[in-house]
Amino acid sequence: MTRRKGVVIDDELILVGLGANLRAGGQSISSLATCQVALLRLAQRAVTLRRRSGWYVSAPVPSSSQDWYINAVVALDTRLTPALLLKELLSVESCFGRVRSGRWGARTLDLDLLAYGQVVCDGNSPDELILPHPRILERAFVVQPMAEIAPAWSHPVNGRSIKGQVAVLRRQQRLLALSPGTLEIAGKICNNT
Helix, strand or coil: CCEECCEECCCCCEEEEEEECCCHHHCCCCHHHHHHHHHHHHHCCCEEEEEECCCEEECCCCCCCCCCEEEEEEEEEECCCHHHHHHHHHHHHHHCCCCCCCCCCCCCCEEEEEEECCCCEECCCCCCCEECCCCCCCCHHHHHHHHHHCCCCECCCCCCEHHHHHHHHHCCCCEEECCHHHHHHHHHHHHCC
16 A cells, blocks of 8 residues: 555545435434444444544535435445445445435435545446446535545546545535534534434
């Protein structure tokens, strides 16, 4: 793994986005707590967590009356193939009551495989995933946290840098970085409590 000033710049960086805006199964734990526990579950499933961005609160995209989301991005290592890793991510989502019922709906947990090194999958067959994630550069809640943990990352197909997208999306989408003192407030914002 190549490192420069503590930042991983390796082509094998695997990035996963986390998000939630519903309490899992009507539980009393917040979306933030759900995401934190999901990371622990993920760490038990043939992956090693390397870095995690800060937590963010974001408005739904596209805009809607849904609760705001808690979001972060993690970098991890695994020997799993992209398809098997995606299967594990979906399994963890299921543990938290995630039901896939349409695009852009509210969710108890969303784990997106954003990038798997420089692997490019175009999704030509129904069973093939798309890598990097097709909307990876269109969402501030992905781009900003990704820039924290992978500032040198650039898209393997179009060459656009993650840092360049931060400035573009900052003007277009609402995103709030959380500090340790605002985490409790974030849980209330995201879950209307």
